[in-house]
Amino acid sequence: MQTASTNICERMGHTQELSEFKRGNIVGFHLCNKSIREISLLLNIPRSTISGIIRKWKQLGTTATQP
Template sequence: MQTASTNICERLCNKSIRDITLLLNIPRSTDSGIITKWKQLGTTANQPQSGRPRKITERGQHMQKCTVHRNRQLSAGSIAKDLQMSCGLQISTTTVHRELHGMGFHG
C-alpha cells in the first residue's frame, strides 16, 4: 500500500497525474484509480464484500451436474439429499433448482 499513500501525498502536493506516474513508475490508469477511490471513500483500503457468499462451491456444482446427467428424472429434493450425503452441504431444494436453472437445466 506504499504506492497508494505516496500517490495521495504527491497528489496533495499539487503534482499532476503524469508526474506521479513517472515518479512512481506505475500506469496512469492505476494512479487515476487510486486517486478516484481515495476521493470517493476517503481511504484506499479494500472495502468489505457486499452480498452473501455463494452456498454451493464449484465442486458441488460439478457434482450436481454429474448427478443430473446420470438421472434426469431426479427431483430437486433428492439431488439436495445426494449432495448432503456426498459433500456434506446443507442446501435447500430452491438453491438446487436455482443452480440447475443457471446451468441450463429446465423443467
C-alpha cells in the same frame, strides 16, 4: 504447435496489488499538486492506476482494499 489464442494467457502477466505505502505515496503526491502524469513517471505506475487510486480516495476517503 500452439495458436495465438491459446498462447495469449501464458503471455499476459499477473497483476499485483499495490502496497498501502505506495497508495499513500500516490495520494501524498496528489496533495502536493503533482499531476497524474508526473506521479506516473516518478513511481513507474500506469496513469490509469494512479487516477483510479485518487478517484477511490476522493470518494471513500481511504485507499484500503474493500471486501
